[in-house]
Structure formats: structure tokens, C-alpha cells
Amino acid sequence: MYDVVIIGAGVSGCAIARELAKYRGRICVLERSEDVCTGTSKANSGIIHAGHDARHGTMKARLNVRGNAMMGETAKELDIPFIRNGSLVVCTDEQQMPELKRLYENGIANGVPGLRIVSGSELRQMEPHLSDTVVAAIYAPTGGIICPFELNIALAENACMNGVEFLFHAKVDRIRRLPGGYEVHTESGQSYEGRTVVNAAGVYADQIHNLACSPPMEIVPRKGEYMLLDKAAGSHVSRTIFTLPGPYGKGVLVTPTVHGNLLVGPTALDIQDKEGIQTTREGLKKIKEQCGRAVKDIPMNQVITSFAGLRAHEKDGDFIIREAQDGFYDCAGIAS
Numbered sequence: 001m002y003d004v005v006i007i008g009a010g011v012s013g014c015a016i017a018r019e020l021a022k023y024r025g026r027i028c029v030l031e032r033s034e035d036v037c038t039g040t041s042k043a044n045s046g047i048i049h050a051g052h053d054a055r056h057g058t059m060k061a062r063l064n065v066r067g068n069a070m071m072g073e074t075a076k077e078l079d080i081p082f083i084r085n086g087s088l089v090v091c092t093d094e095q096q097m098p099e100l101k102r103l104y105e106n107g108i109a110n111g112v113p114g115l116r117i118v119s120g121s122e123l124r125q126m127e128p129h130l131s132d133t134v135v136a137a138i139y140a141p142t143g144g145i146i147c148p149f150e151l152n153i154a155l156a157e158n159a160c161m162n163g164v165e166f167l168f169h170a171k172v173d174r175i176r177r178l179p180g181g182y183e184v185h186t187e188s189g190q191s192y193e194g195r196t197v198v199n200a201a202g203v204y205a206d207q208i209h210n211l212a213c214s215p216p217m218e219i220v221p222r223k224g225e226y227m228l229l230d231k232a233a234g235s236h237v238s239r240t241i242f243t244l245p246g247p248y249g250k251g252v253l254v255t256p257t258v259h260g261n262l263l264v265g266p267t268a269l270d271i272q273d274k275e276g277i278q279t280t281r282e283g284l285k286k287i288k289e290q291c292g293r294a295v296k297d298i299p300m301n302q303v304i305t306s307f308a309g310l311r312a313h314e315k316d317g318d319f320i321i322r323e324a325q326d327g328f329y330d331c332a333g334i335a336s
């Protein structure tokens with residue numbers, strides 16, 4: 001019997017595996033696909049958010065600020081690139097200033113270090129390619145960028161070297177309660193017994209939760225599409241530039257990547273299909289229209305690829321990290 005059976009080898013499952021590997025115990029990770037980092041963790045903006053966006057008082061806000069502070073040391077330990085390039089949330093209209101101030105206050109309440117509102121020549125000097133309509137911005141010096149695959153893979157490798165077993169092509173389809181644990185069954189006919197189970201199945205975390213626990217959970221995939229530009233465009237901005245967030249999240253951003261490319265996106269659209277990662281003509285059109293609001297003269301003729309990912313959105317918008325029932329833990333709704 002395992003002490004812990006973790007379901008899902010995305011960044012959440014692998015970070016949990018790495019942490020648990022520091023303790024004595026038998027741990028495995030069951031992953032339905034052929035490798036680690038094949039779900040949402042492979043298709044995102046790679047931003048280590050400063051923490052002003054998450055609503056004050058939520059678990060997401062608390063862990064965002066703490067995770068950001070930890071990332072420098074974690075990246076060093078894992079030997080992966082991490083750049084604390086800072087971020088700007090820009091306001092493109094005087095009428096949006098109360099909203100910018102509200103976001104700033106939220107960030108201060110969350111304890112984001114060094115946060116301030118910048119405008120005028122200071123702002124233009126920081127980022128010469130900001131659109132002419134930008135009137136002010138929140139500057140967060142602790143914002144950073146990372147390579148999402150390198151983070152996920154390094155966490156997994158470190159966990160593996162410290163004794164965690166990774167089992168691939170292991171899609172969990174049934175979970176049965178046992179005295180003192182659970183039997184986790186996979187589609188290929190194998191069963192794994194664990195004293196405890198951790199559900200880190202991303203957009204499928206509701207299905208895994210509902211196999212074992214009640215009341216039921218619902219995770220809605222919130223699709224985000226991107227365009228990646230060539231390294232020739234990588235220095236168009238040096239910080240991560242966000243527009244003010246809307247009801248569907250943080251808005252379209254323009255950011256350098258740790259590899260020197262420029263990334264623009266994502267869109268945000270709730271969909272039904274948990275495998276719906278195709279890019280669309282409408283989505284890419286929306287990115288082109290929206291990224292120009294914050295940053296001018298983006299060389300869109302340098303686009304080298306496009307891709308999409310699915311945020312695991314739970315209706316309350318917070319992380320669900322808790323013991324759902326005796327020995328069964330959810331790590332769900334990890335939308336950002």
C-alpha cells in the first residue's frame with residue numbers, strides 16, 4: 001500500500017510529490033497521459049504573478065504572494081530559469097482610474113511588496129512601447145516569468161530522484177473506499193491502494209473528486225489562446241504588461257518569455273470540452289485587437305506559433321486545497 005497516491009502530473013501534482021518526497025513514505029503519481037506536463041501546465045503565460053489580482057481574503061491571494069516570494073529560491077534549487085522582470089497593469093482611460101486604484105488597494109491588502117502607481121514620463125521610460133492612450137499603471141516589481149515546462153519537469157525529476165514513483169498511461173476511472181484508505185483503479189485494469197489520495201487532476205479534478213466524495217464539484221474549462229512571437233520581437237517590452245482585469249480574469253497580456261520570445265494573449269472563454277485546446281480564428285483576432293490597447297507597434301508579422309490552454313475554473317474562483325473526506329485531498333480549481 002502507498003502512503004500517498006497523487007492523481008495528475010501537472011505542476012500541482014509534481015510540486016506536491018516533490019514536497020512529500022522530503023518525508024519518509026511510499027508515494028506514487030498516476031498520470032493518464034504519456035508524460036508529465038501534458039495538461040494546463042504546458043500551455044500558459046508562465047507568469048509568476050505578484051499577487052494584486054487575487055481577491056483579498058482568498059486562499060489564492062495568500063498563496064500567490066507567498067508562492068511569488070518562494071520562487072527565487074525554488075528556481076535556484078531546481079536549476080531552472082526565473083526572471084523577476086516586474087509587471088505593469090495599465091489603465092488606458094481616465095475613467096478606469098478608480099478600477100486601477102481598487103486593484104492597487106487589493107494588492108496592498110494582499111501584502112504585495114513594492115507596489116506603486118506610476119504615470120507620465122517615468123512610465124514611458126520604463127516601457128517606451130506602451131500605447132499612447134495609457135494614462136497610468138500599477139507597477140509590481142516582484143512579478144516574474146518562468147518556463148512552465150521546465151518548472152513542471154524539474155519538480156517531477158526532483159520528486160523522482162527522491163523516490164516518488166511515476167506511472168504513466170494510468171487514467172483513473174474508479175476510486176473505492178477501503179478500511180484505512182482507498183483503492184484507485186485505472187482504465188488499463190491496474191489498481192493502486194493508498195492510505196491517502198491527492199486529487200491534482202486539473203480540469204478533470206471535478207470528475208476525480210466526484211468518484212470518491214460528495215457533495216459534487218464542478219470545474220469549467222476556461223479557454224485561453226495565445227500567439228508566440230519570434231525572438232527578434234522579444235525585447236519589445238521588458239516587463240509583463242497587463243490590461244485591467246475583467247470578469248473573466250486578468251485580460252490580455254504582452255510579455256517577454258524567459259527564452260527571449262514575446263508572448264501575447266490569452267483570451268478567456270468558458271467552454272464545455274475539457275479537451276478543447278484548438279486555437280480559433282476569432283480568438284486570435286481578439287488577441288490582435290486587444291494587445292494593441294496596452295502596447296503599440298507589436299510586430300505581429302513575427303508570430304511563429306499559436307496555442308491554447310484550459311484554466312480549471314471553479315465557480316467560487318478560489319483554490320480548493322483541503323481534505324474533502326477522510327484521507328482524500330483535493331488540489332482543485334488551480335486556475336492560475
Ligand SMILES: Cc1cc2nc3c(=O)[nH]c(=O)nc-3n(C[C@H](O)[C@H](O)[C@H](O)COP(=O)(O)OP(=O)(O)OC[C@H]3O[C@@H](n4cnc5c(N)ncnc54)[C@H](O)[C@@H]3O)c2cc1C
Binds near residue numbers: 008048
Ligand atoms: C490561458 C492560461 C494562462 C495561464 N497563465 C498562468 C500564468 O501566467 N501564471 C500562473 O501561475 N498560472 C497560469 N495559468 C494557470 C496554470 O497553468 C495552472 O494553474 C496550472 O497549470 C495547473 O496545474 P495542475 O497541475 O493543477 O493542472 P494540469 O497541468 O492540467 O495537470 C493535471 C494533470 O492531471 C492529469 N489527469 C487528468 N485526469 C486524470 C485521470 N483521470 N487520471 C490520471 N491523470 C489525470 C492530466 O493529464 C494532467 O497531466 C494559466 C492557465 C491558462 C489556461
